[in-house]
Every structure is written in C-alpha cells, then in structure tokens.
Amino acid sequence: MPDLRIGERGEDVIDFLSDHLGGFFDAVKELLNLLLRTVYDLLTVLTPTAMIVVLGVLALLATRRLVLTLLLTAGLLLIESMDLWQETMQSMTSVVVATAIALLVGIPLGIWSAFSPTVRAVVRPVLDLMQTLPVFVYLLPTILFFGVGDAPGLVATIVFSVPPAVRLTQLGINQVDAETVEAAQAFGASRWEVLTEVQLPLARASIMAGVNQVIMLALSMVVVAGLVGGAGLGGVVVNAVQGLQIGASIEGGLSVVVIAIYLDRVSGALGGQGRGNPSWWPHARRRPASSALPEPADTPQPVAA
Numbered sequence: 204m205p206d207l208r209i210g211e212r213g214e215d216v217i218d219f220l221s222d223h224l225g226g227f228f229d230a231v232k233e234l235l236n237l238l239l240r241t242v243y244d245l246l247t248v249l250t251p252t253a254m255i256v257v258l259g260v261l262a263l264l265a266t267r268r269l270v271l272t273l274l275l276t277a278g279l280l281l282i283e284s285m286d287l288w289q290e291t292m293q294s295m296t297s298v299v300v301a302t303a304i305a306l307l308v309g310i311p312l313g314i315w316s317a318f319s320p321t322v323r324a325v326v327r328p329v330l331d332l333m334q335t336l337p338v339f340v341y342l343l344p345t346i347l348f349f350g351v352g353d354a355p356g357l358v359a360t361i362v363f364s365v366p367p368a369v370r371l372t373q374l375g376i377n378q379v380d381a382e383t384v385e386a387a388q389a390f391g392a393s394r395w396e397v398l399t400e401v402q403l404p405l406a407r408a409s410i411m412a413g414v415n416q417v418i419m420l421a422l423s424m425v426v427v428a429g430l431v432g433g434a435g436l437g438g439v440v441v442n443a444v445q446g447l448q449i450g451a452s453i454e455g456g457l458s459v460v461v462i463a464i465y466l467d468r469v470s471g472a473l474g475g476q477g478r479g480n481p482s483w484w485p486h487a488r489r490r491p492a493s494s495a496l497p498e499p500a501d502t503p504q505p506v507a508a
Contacts, residue, residue, distance in 0.1 A: 239297065265469045278465065293436075308361075338427055356428025364416075425437040426459075
C-alpha cells in the first residue's frame, strides 16, 4: 500500500488557509472576543452575592424544587468562598457564547436535514467525524488560525458541541406523527405553519434535550480551553496540574462540577425534565364549566289579551 502522505497534505491545506485567509480569521477572532467581553460584562455587572441570588431565583423558577435550589445556591456560595467567582464567570461566558452559536447553527441545520435526505446523508458523516475525532486534532489548527487565547478554545468548543443540536432536532421533527402533519395540511396550513405550529412544538422535548447536551459538552471543554491559554476554571486546573498544586486542582475541579450540576438541572427543567409541581407553587385556576356558559335570557311572558 503506497503512502498517501495524508498528514503532509493536511498540513499543506492548513498552511494555505493560514496564508491566504489570515484577515478572515483575524476578523472572526475579534468578533468572538467582542462577544466574550460583552457577555462577561453582563454576568459581572452585579456583585457575586447579588449574582448568586439571581441564579438561585432562576433555579427556583426553572426547577420549582426548593431543596435542589438551596443545594445549588450553596454550591455557588462555595465557589465564592474559594475565591474562584471571577474564573467561574469567565467559564460561564465561554459556555454561553459557545452554546448560543452552536444552537444558531445546529437547530436550523437539524430542521433542514429533517426534510432533506440529501442534506441528511451529507451531514451525518460530518457529525460522526466531529464527535469521534479527538479534540486535540482540530485544536491545533485553531491555534494556528486564531493564535493562543480564548478564541481557539471557543472555536473548538463550538465544533465539539454542535452535533447534539443537529441530531436531536432532526430526530424530534422526524418523530412527529405523520397523521398529525397530514391533518394540519388538510386544514390548509402552509409548510411554514406546519413546521412552526405543529412539528416544532411537538418536537420541543427532543430539541430541549439537545440544548442540554450542547451545554454539557460546551462545559466539558473548559479544561481543554485552558490548555490553549483560555481564561476561566480551565486555566486554574491546568496551572494547578502543571505546578502539582493538589489543593488548587481540587478547588478548580469542584467549581466545574458545581457549575455543571447547576446548568444541567436548570436546562433540563426548562425542557420539562425534573421540574417539580409542589403544592405551594401558584397554579392557574380553572373556571368552572358552569361559569363559562352564558346565562339564559329571560323568557318573554305572553301578553294578556
């Protein structure tokens, strides 16, 4: 079998892109850095204590579980006590930006592939490659394209977290009952109305499961982003490992676990999974059936002759 020199050819392609598309990669880097700075400023506009209160209220509204909310809030307070709140917000910023971009790409692509067998046949092997290829293989080209810093780690995070959004969106739409779609079409609904008013609402659970998986995969790349100079908890863990600082590594790893549990429970509850229905939660009162009926009109009395 002759040597095809795949590695050399791939290196030539990367060098070609670096030499001829350097301006494009610089523009993308500046845009990503702008998004990161904007989201970070929003997350840090409040003091850590005030932000923990806000996150606790969001967790309560999403999960409707008081004990779980108290545990999540205690975890956030633990992060603040370890003096890792700034690094945690930096990691949260990367997760928020990467998740938003991955969903903006993944959900429309999943909808397209659900209706087009050709697109599905092309996208499926690409997604398999994105999920099975070791992260460090495409992390090195991103360093060459974007340099050392937050941008290469963010790009690698986006590439790694897109597949679940595409797959679960496509799966949810394809699992919608065909008779339901035919009934909507029989009533004169257009293709866009069928998609937005029938298929997407019925596929909501699957799509939200994809959102949850995107968030978890994005968070799992925190340490990898730290290897290429990214800020946040990944940098804390990498520096602790390189310096053999066991205490710092435990604190950084524990902070990642707390954020992972918080994001998993809140995003899952928003998708309808694990949401409580306590008696103390205000419920919409249903009007009695009798009150919904119109009052009978007074029967006219016959006029006496």
